Amino acid sequence: MKVIVVGASGETGTSVVHGLIKSPENFEVTALARKSSVDKPEYLALKDLGVTVSTVDLGTVSDELVALLTGADVVISCLTSGHAEHVKTQNILASACKKASVGRFVPSFFGPICPPRGIMLLRNLKEDLLDHIKSIYLPYTVIDVGWWYQLSLPPLPSGKLANALTMPVQTISGNGNTETALIDKRDIGKYVARVIVDPRTLNKSVFVYNEIWTQNRIFDLMEKLSSEEIPRNHVNEQVLQSKIKTANEAVAAGDNTQIRNLVMSQYELVLGIRGDNSPECAKYLGYLIGKDLYPDLQGESLEQFINDTLAGKIERLYARRR
Ligand SMILES: NC(=O)c1ccc[n+]([C@@H]2O[C@H](COP(=O)([O-])OP(=O)(O)OC[C@H]3O[C@@H](n4cnc5c(N)ncnc54)[C@H](OP(=O)(O)O)[C@@H]3O)[C@@H](O)[C@H]2O)c1
Secondary structure (H helix, E strand, C coil), X not given: CEEEEECCCCHHHHHHHHHHHCCCCCCEEEEEEEHHHCCCHHHHHHHHCCCEEEEECCCCCCHHHHHXXXXXXXXXECCCXXXXXXXXXXXXXXXXXXXXXXXXXECCCCCCCCCCCCCCHHHHHHHHHXXXXXXXXXXXXXXXXXXXXXXXXXXXXXXXXXXXXXXXXXXXXXXXXXXXXXXXXXXXXXXXXXXXXXXXXXXXXXXXXXXXXXXXXXXXXXXXXXXXXCCCCEECXXXXXXXXXXXXXXHHCCCHHHHHHHHHHHHHHHHHHHCCCCHHHHHHCCCEEHHHHCCCCCCCCHHHHHHHHHCCCCCCCCCCCC
């Protein structure tokens, strides 16, 4: 199967490519990199692993782009998706995939479960892309993955994890007892490799995750494994809603510097208070569930991930982003 990955140098993209190249007998992998990035160490490392790397310009649905995509069974986008500009880029990619008769397009979702409209800016943008995909009848599979372990850990009072955690969890949302589905980011590719060859997942949304946790249980486990007492600062729904309102107004007035604050507060609401990121909500929203489709597939446990983090074995997120 010929698979093209766009965004292969990113966090999700790296996981996806590594998941695919573990089965070289199944997948011939090409990574498309923008010209300014093609010589980055990440792409050179992929070349060393047998991945073909070609340059791409996603500015328009050009003949060159369509030619690059022609013959691909699957195109997977792992592009950043926090801004309307990113939707535009992926719309172009999707339109080019349609022209190239690609067998299946995987848009850059890879997030937690959330209802389609009106809850999260990021989700709205991803749904705009899905609307475009459906409007051109492009074969697709949406893959959502829950929330990364890598973004779920609190800092330790000793400062031991100061360099390990890019975005440590500073507050517990609500009472801390809301269940949420988590994944080790490094496992995403393992699931993707199964989903994209599965005829049951064509033109469907699939929810894959490793384990279900609450913030209180994560903090308990961190305390047990680190032998440190971790302060628990709670933030209630009212405070979060007020932060969201302020950021929303700023973004609506054109202040894009507030997009990150908006997105992170909305995530806190969805994950820690509303409780959308669960297999039950996913089923309600029409998703197929990875654990039903692939009962044999095991992801890393959170406990092992924390142990590896404490042992300094986990690479810091976005460490290579420039
Ligand atoms: N579930 C979770 O907890 C979670 C957490 C974070 C992100 N996500 C989701 O994961 C998805 C990917 O995000 P990420 O954080 O993994 O991405 P990332 O690390 O920021 O990587 C983005 C990739 O897109 C490439 N790219 C950007 N613009 C491009 C263009 N015009 N042409 C070609 N390539 C371009 C970048 O390549 P260069 O090397 O050229 O920069 C990079 O490879 C998003 O949908 C995001 O919402 C989920």
